[in-house]
Amino acid sequence: MRTLEVRLGARSYPILIGAGMLARADSYSHFSGRRVRVLTDASVAQHYLGAVLDALKLTPAQALVLPAGETQKTMASAERVLDWMLQEQLGRDAVLAALGGGVIGDLGGFCAAIYQRGIDFIQIPTTLLAQVDSSVGGKTGVNHARGKNMIGAFHQPRLVLADLDTLKTLPPRELRAGLAEVIKYGLLGDAQFFHWLEQHLDALLQLDAVRLAEAVEKCCAMKARIVGEDERESSSRALLNLGHTFAHAIETHTGYGDWLHGEAVAVGLCMAADLSSRLGALATVDAARVATLVQRAQLPTAVPQGMTPARFLELMRHDKKVQAGQLRLVLLESIGHAVLTAEFDAAKLNETLAHFCA
Amino acid sequence: MRTLEVRLGARSYPILIGAGMLARADSYSHFSGRRVRVLTDASVAQHYLGAVLDALKLTPAQALVLPAGETQKTMASAERVLDWMLQEQLGRDAVLAALGGGVIGDLGGFCAAIYQRGIDFIQIPTTLLAQVDSSVGGKTGVNHARGKNMIGAFHQPRLVLADLDTLKTLPPRELRAGLAEVIKYGLLGDAQFFHWLEQHLDALLQLDAVRLAEAVEKCCAMKARIVGEDERESSSRALLNLGHTFAHAIETHTGYGDWLHGEAVAVGLCMAADLSSRLGALATVDAARVATLVQRAQLPTAVPQGMTPARFLELMRHDKKVQAGQLRLVLLESIGHAVLTAEFDAAKLNETLAHFCA
Numbered sequence: 083m084r085t086l087e088v089r090l091g092a093r094s095y096p097i098l099i100g101a102g103m104l105a106r107a108d109s110y111s112h113f114s115g116r117r118v119r120v121l122t123d124a125s126v127a128q129h130y131l132g133a134v135l136d137a138l139k140l141t142p143a144q145a146l147v148l149p150a151g152e153t154q155k156t157m158a159s160a161e162r163v164l165d166w167m168l169q170e171q172l173g174r175d176a177v178l179a180a181l182g183g184g185v186i187g188d189l190g191g192f193c194a195a196i197y198q199r200g201i202d203f204i205q206i207p208t209t210l211l212a213q214v215d216s217s218v219g220g221k222t223g224v225n226h227a228r229g230k231n232m233i234g235a236f237h238q239p240r241l242v243l244a245d246l247d248t249l250k251t252l253p254p255r256e257l258r259a260g261l262a263e264v265i266k267y268g269l270l271g272d273a274q275f276f277h278w279l280e281q282h283l284d285a286l287l288q289l290d291a292v293r294l295a296e297a298v299e300k301c302c303a304m305k306a307r308i309v310g311e312d313e314r315e316s317s318s319r320a321l322l323n324l325g326h327t328f329a330h331a332i333e334t335h336t337g338y339g340d341w342l343h344g345e346a347v348a349v350g351l352c353m354a355a356d357l358s359s360r361l362g363a364l365a366t367v368d369a370a371r372v373a374t375l376v377q378r379a380q381l382p383t384a385v386p387q388g389m390t391p392a393r394f395l396e397l398m399r400h401d402k403k404v405q406a407g408q409l410r411l412v413l414l415e416s417i418g419h420a421v422l423t424a425e426f427d428a429a430k431l432n433e434t435l436a437h438f439c440a
Numbered sequence: 441m442r443t444l445e446v447r448l449g450a451r452s453y454p455i456l457i458g459a460g461m462l463a464r465a466d467s468y469s470h471f472s473g474r475r476v477r478v479l480t481d482a483s484v485a486q487h488y489l490g491a492v493l494d495a496l497k498l499t500p501a502q503a504l505v506l507p508a509g510e511t512q513k514t515m516a517s518a519e520r521v522l523d524w525m526l527q528e529q530l531g532r533d534a535v536l537a538a539l540g541g542g543v544i545g546d547l548g549g550f551c552a553a554i555y556q557r558g559i560d561f562i563q564i565p566t567t568l569l570a571q572v573d574s575s576v577g578g579k580t581g582v583n584h585a586r587g588k589n590m591i592g593a594f595h596q597p598r599l600v601l602a603d604l605d606t607l608k609t610l611p612p613r614e615l616r617a618g619l620a621e622v623i624k625y626g627l628l629g630d631a632q633f634f635h636w637l638e639q640h641l642d643a644l645l646q647l648d649a650v651r652l653a654e655a656v657e658k659c660c661a662m663k664a665r666i667v668g669e670d671e672r673e674s675s676s677r678a679l680l681n682l683g684h685t686f687a688h689a690i691e692t693h694t695g696y697g698d699w700l701h702g703e704a705v706a707v708g709l710c711m712a713a714d715l716s717s718r719l720g721a722l723a724t725v726d727a728a729r730v731a732t733l734v735q736r737a738q739l740p741t742a743v744p745q746g747m748t749p750a751r752f753l754e755l756m757r758h759d760k761k762v763q764a765g766q767l768r769l770v771l772l773e774s775i776g777h778a779v780l781t782a783e784f785d786a787a788k789l790n791e792t793l794a795h796f797c798a
Contacts (some may be wrong), residue, residue: 157519165584200593
């Protein structure tokens with residue numbers, strides 16, 4: 083087992099990474115004596131809910147099982163969870179454990195953030211995407227018809243339990259979606275790690291446990307460091323949104339049903355690299371390396387059919403990074419070095435959009 | 441004009457108290473160049489919305505006017521406000537101004553807290569209750585059928601503008617409701633101020649501008665100090681809930697429609713004083729002083745007809761101060777000195793409930 087720490091003063095917390103930990107009672111020892119309830123979804127429940135309940139000495143009636151899928155990440159689901167928390171008579175000292183992927187983590191975290199003005203919660207991420215990205219850093223929220231993650235809160239978990247065993251049962255499509263975020267980390271801040279991914283991508287796709295563990299640790303360490311430096315995304319944390327402005331437009335356009343978040347991020351990374359190269363910041367050969375790695379991960383590199391440049395621009399205007407009405411994008415200066423900027427030639431953005439929407 | 445400061449490091453903010461300030465452009469100079477939108481309700485709008493819009497150089501289309509009343513403090517209203525904010529394409533650098541009483545302030549603050557994970561907001565309290573209590577300190581939220589303020593967030597405003605002129609148009613019932621919170625401050629932390637209230641209550645009821653200004657300043661100064669010491673209510677801030685556990689039970693029981701919050705607090709203060717005296721902590725003569733002052737303010741001292749001790753206990757179990765399943769109450773040791781405790785004789789609580797429900 084490996085322990086990382088997200089350093090945020092009184093709100094610091096550990097990320098425990100290892101195999102089999104969600105089933106061990108001592109993983110939860112920090113919360114002993116407190117009322118814990120578990121939120122999960124139907125697909126995750128069939129594999130892991132029993133083990134988590136046993137470790138926490140809870141009964142199935144003390145968990146809420148939602149349907150699976152990104153379409154659940156809504157205010158309506160949040161209200162259902164909050165109603166349940168009130169029915170369970172949870173006090174401010176209760177703890178909510180979110181067992182699942184990014185949807186359950188974001189939704190559960192949001193409900194913990196606004197239940198009685200904030201209670202403690204535990205992230206137990208069971209997908210690669212959630213383990214390397216969404217479970218760490220306290221971004222919680224739900225989607226709105228007008229935009230992804232438009233309603234939410236910063237609310238840090240008290241513990242992240244990344245159980246590597248859960249990746250064994252991960253559907254291949256979910257594994258690949260997680261790899262998009264993994265690639266993102268190499269691109270935005272670590273050229274060596276990007277190179278490592280080029281070497282070991284096949285092993286990761288084949289669920290090589292050692293390589294997966296290395297990737298999860300690497301990404302969590304980067305995320306923990308960035309969040310520790312800039313919890314509220316006033317500067318460096320924004321770089322974690324590499325590819326996400328394009329991705330959120332795709333997800334909003336498709337209504338959160340058909341595309342997995344990581345799949346949209348994959349296209350977004352290609353678009354960000356393409357634009358960076360058109361702007362003369364990123365070498366053409368490096369933009370090609372991005373597209374190649376994304377393709378090798380069997381992730382999409384094309385936008386949804388029928389999506390137009392105008393639609394992209396309309397949806398991107400709602401991006402949370404818009405400031406004083408101006409769109410800001412995370413772009414690449416090289417592999418391993420990203421910057422957030424509002425100073426780019428809009429004509430080049432139009433070229434990128436036209437290219438991908440052709 | 442008087443300026444007080446709520447000291448919370450990077451989240452510190454001023455409370456400006458004076459006459460006519462909501463109509464002055466320079467009250468908002470800190471936010472110049474940013475997109476500001478105004479949330480208010482229909483009763484407040486007819487008196488003050490025009491002046492606020494003029495000062496901010498906004499049009500009526502840039503305000504959202506909700507129906508008035510505590511029944512609006514719901515998740516459904518919050519969704520309506522959030523939809524409007526998205527329609528207005530507010531970015532993370534936008535500012536929401538909440539113009540109104542406690543309902544608009546709590547609801548607007550909550551929406552600002554969860555819109556794009558938190559944007560800045562301004563409190564412009566137009567009732568005595570909001571000026572002396574709810575607009576300061578960052579407690580935001582909405583009610584739930586199972587309990588008052590059960591859904592919410594801590595989110596500090598960037599500015600509180602307490603315009604004393606607004607009290608001139610305050611309906612007498614709202615004025616009296618505000619006085620309940622004013623009395624609370626004397627009881628929980630300042631015996632001299634309680635004595636001052638005994639002397640000047642009639643002047644306050646007659647809207648004596650000088651006395652009202654003194655009372656608002658006194659209460660805001662106490663609240664600013666307490667919030668600066670204990671933003672998240674881990675200790676001293678809980679004392680501000682004197683009377684509120686009883687009051688919230690009344691409000692939940694009556695469905696948030698018939699009783700004003702301050703009216704429920706008035707009864708709650710009497711009940712807390714009664715229990716404190718039965719427990720031998722507060723002199724009987726001082727409990728009588730509390731009831732007398734509440735009565736002189738023409739506030740209710742009896743619980744809603746038909747409300748039983750069993751119903752009180754059931755609703756009080758949901759109180760946010762419950763810890764490890766145990767009810768904690770703010771009680772009085774003397775006038776001017778309150779304590780939060782779980783250690784009280786439950787039989788005495790039953791006596792108080794029986795007495796008030798008789």
